Amino acid sequence: MTVIQISNLRKTFTTKRKAAGLGGSVRSIFRPQHQVVEAVRGISFDLGEGGRLGLIGPNGAGKSTTIKILTGILFPTEGEASVLGYVPWKERRQLAYHIGTVFGQRPQLWYHLPAIDTFQLFGKIYELEDKDVKQRISFLAEAFEIEDLLETPVRKLSLGQRMRCEIAASLIHRPKLLLLDEPSIGLDVVAKQRIRDTIRRMNEMENVSVLLTSHDAGDLEALCKRVIIINHGQIVYQDRVSNLKRRYLTTKEVGVRYARPIPKDFTMPDVNILKVGKYGVKLGFDTRQIPADVVLARLAESGDLVDITISDPSLEEVIAKIYQEVEGAKEAQA
């Protein structure tokens, strides 16, 4: 079954333009100037049952607008969409019974109340039986490891704890589709990983389809089976994450610090030395040419390691790389 199917979706906004300063403000009263912004420009994709799709792109790419159209909040300017068989903007309330939503930057839990109060309220809003809600809460509390947090006012939880409660709340009515808009924003590495694990576990346990937006490449690597990269309202790339990893997430950057000073002419075969300091070195390498464990082993042989960090290329770098290829292909065709 197809959970989401959208074709040629477009959304344009008209925004007011105003020149700087007082003069500009006065002029805009008498002769307002409008600017048409194309937030989404002809996007088509689909998501099957139990799928995990990541919508990735920089700020302003049109990810959140797409999610908001899919929840029925926004009317598209053009195009068609079907979510669980509903046309979202025409059947928003019926659709709402079957989807769960989490917006990383907008809490849905009541801020001053313990999370359990919001859970119970959602039970009423989704018209569930009291007994059912109770069972569901204890199941989710265990799955998300939030048993001890449920009775604390939400304002006293850490961001990571709150996010776990947010996602649990969005699953109270056993939705068939979970829409997550930037679920990991602002979280530290450990909290991010925990959120990703729980989302994946719920997907595997209950077969809930997941669509998430993010501008963190780590989210898609850890969580998604398929990825769509959008920029300026258009799809620039879509493929399985495994393919994307093989093709683009092949470079790693490693920074190490040693207990004793290292030689200024520090070298190592098959890697790119990016920076050499008194105690530390930063280098980049391609995992297809040299496996990570070999690099790490060689680094360890060079002295007593005090600290080590390994990072992926930023999403911006990945997109830039994909762009280069797309543009290159166009030129080759011409």
Place this chain on the structure above:
Amino acid sequence: MKKYWAIFKTQVVNSLAYPGEIIWRSMAILLFLWVFTFLWRVAFDTSAATTLSGLTLRDTLWYLMLAETIELSRPRFANTIAQSVKDGSIAYLLCKPYDFLLYQLSVNAGDTVFRLVLTFIFGGALIWGMVGAPPSPWGWPLTLIAFAAGWLINFCLTALIGLAAFVVEDVTPFTWIYQKLIFILGGMMIPLDFYPPWLQRISKALPFSYVMYGPARLFVSPDLERFTALLAGQLAWVAALGVLVSIAYRRGLRRLAINGG
């Protein structure tokens, strides 16, 4: 309906998150009524009459007590709605299977409960001490019904102002004007009975007096005929304004452009 009752109850609990604040805010009524008491004492003393336009000093002050209670406990969510339209947070409330307007109604009703009760207790205690016992208690349940109907009118008018944010950028001027209309034509500063007949006719026909004057006057002079006439007028306004709000909301939603999306 169950879900709206649940939302209402949750908000009642939520409004108690900072009990100190709610108590202090309710005590604001003491200051206003203290000033009113002295002003009206002077007015009655100067005219040397025991009743003015059919009201005694005691009636007038109990009237003003109730009018102030209505004013201080009525929800002011026009700016909240307007803000949520402007910054796009309205979108996040729309992801749940409920009617947005009924959701707002339940939240604001829940928010009113404790403010209403506390303001009434503080204000009532002061006026009782200053001018004597309240009017006959058999009118209280009628007043409560009239208050609820007036509350709905206020809710609709405030919602209309808030929803204007779909069209205009700033609704603060409208909330300011609305408050002044409630003050003057609604009968918050002066009972409408003291106005010249032509102004009384105008203000009694407008919805503002149904929010404030109607229930407050009924409280002072409870009478079944007055109550039925008042309630009929209130329900007519609720129906008319309810239709308007729902049209404005549906129209507005089509224009919704989420900022920061």
